[in-house]
Amino acid sequence: MAPSVLRLPQAAVPQHDLDSPEFAALLAQLSDEFAGTAARHDRDGTFPHANFARLHELGLIGLTVPRALGGAGATLAQTARVIAAVARGEPSTALVLAMTYLHHASPKHAKRWPRHLLERVAQDTLANGALVNALRVEPELGTPARGGLPGTVARRTAEGWRISGRKIYSTGMPRLTWLAVWARSDDAAPLVGSWLVHRDTPGIRVIENWDHLGMRATGSHEVVFDDVLVPLEHAVDVAPAGSAPDLDPALLLWMSVLLSALYDAVARNARDWLARWLLDRVPANLGAPLASLPRFQEALGQVDTWLFSNRVLIDAAAGGRIEAADAFRVKYLVTNQAIAVVEKAVELAGNPALARGNPLERHYRDVLCSRIHTPQNDTILAGAGKAAFAALNPAPVAAPIPAPSSTSP
Numbered sequence: 001m002a003p004s005v006l007r008l009p010q011a012a013v014p015q016h017d018l019d020s021p022e023f024a025a026l027l028a029q030l031s032d033e034f035a036g037t038a039a040r041h042d043r044d045g046t047f048p049h050a051n052f053a054r055l056h057e058l059g060l061i062g063l064t065v066p067r068a069l070g071g072a073g074a075t076l077a078q079t080a081r082v083i084a085a086v087a088r089g090e091p092s093t094a095l096v097l098a099m100t101y102l103h104h105a106s107p108k109h110a111k112r113w114p115r116h117l118l119e120r121v122a123q124d125t126l127a128n129g130a131l132v133n134a135l136r137v138e139p140e141l142g143t144p145a146r147g148g149l150p151g152t153v154a155r156r157t158a159e160g161w162r163i164s165g166r167k168i169y170s171t172g173m174p175r176l177t178w179l180a181v182w183a184r185s186d187d188a189a190p191l192v193g194s195w196l197v198h199r200d201t202p203g204i205r206v207i208e209n210w211d212h213l214g215m216r217a218t219g220s221h222e223v224v225f226d227d228v229l230v231p232l233e234h235a236v237d238v239a240p241a242g243s244a245p246d247l248d249p250a251l252l253l254w255m256s257v258l259l260s261a262l263y264d265a266v267a268r269n270a271r272d273w274l275a276r277w278l279l280d281r282v283p284a285n286l287g288a289p290l291a292s293l294p295r296f297q298e299a300l301g302q303v304d305t306w307l308f309s310n311r312v313l314i315d316a317a318a319g320g321r322i323e324a325a326d327a328f329r330v331k332y333l334v335t336n337q338a339i340a341v342v343e344k345a346v347e348l349a350g351n352p353a354l355a356r357g358n359p360l361e362r363h364y365r366d367v368l369c370s371r372i373h374t375p376q377n378d379t380i381l382a383g384a385g386k387a388a389f390a391a392l393n394p395a396p397v398a399a400p401i402p403a404p405s406s407t408s409p
Contacts, residue, residue, distance in 0.1 A: 189241070
């Protein structure tokens, strides 16, 4: 695919009208560009470095860097449109990009980080296209969203912190520059939180073992930290173990909207494939396109109605018309409806849908990954249920007494 003719100077993007028709046209061309290599990256499990070089060329990696630090300071609605456009082309690129966007959009960093570190990471993103992500999940513990202390340990020394441990699902690792490593200190009363580590620090080893069903181009490899030395001030977001989590509702809304926009885009790709296939498919015994049959017309109507619901939810949440407290419900509804869209397309197309090399097969594998992102469905629904009971009965609801097991004395 030829590069877009709508090239914008890197420094011009923060001043560019992100809501203009010209910018929308640029995003549409980026979708087409990235789609041209998406199947190859999925098949080979290779990281889409060229996509990030292109995004940096257009100044889009620093989209959510605050204006005070030289970035575009994009709104959630503007950012969601970029993520959706990138995901229309290649969703793994969109997921890695979303992690950097969330980092720079977090107001908590401005309050807690040393100013010079905040500026350094921001300028590295703007000048060099540096990507940032949090490395949290560990082989033994799993996701920290389910509780527990990390096995990764930061030892306090005279030189600084020395970090040792192992992380998995390190999304974007082939191109990350800055790692926010979730760890605990070796103090008697340990601190728990994030230590900022530059990718080039000695002692970091990447085990390239990412071989997943879907989102195969994210490069979410295993990372080993062996006595990695960082300055004391790089304990950028830590608190005593057991402290109440300092969650930012606005950032949780951002996370839900960006993930929703990403997987909704995958579903829209599947919908477009299905609609074209139904128009083009003319069985010999019918003598007319499948699209002429009421059954398939009704099915496409169902698909488009799910996607209409998704668009209304994403637009409302991104536009501030949904409470931050309901952010996770948006993620639940949009991603589950996105899965339903692709499943319906697979059901209608039959065997051709599951053939390797068919875009629908790839979309199906990718969209299923939406269930994995924190918070997962059971957590979202349990939280909504607890909130509903609390609204009816402010007194705490006692946990049920467990029934005795058959081996009890």
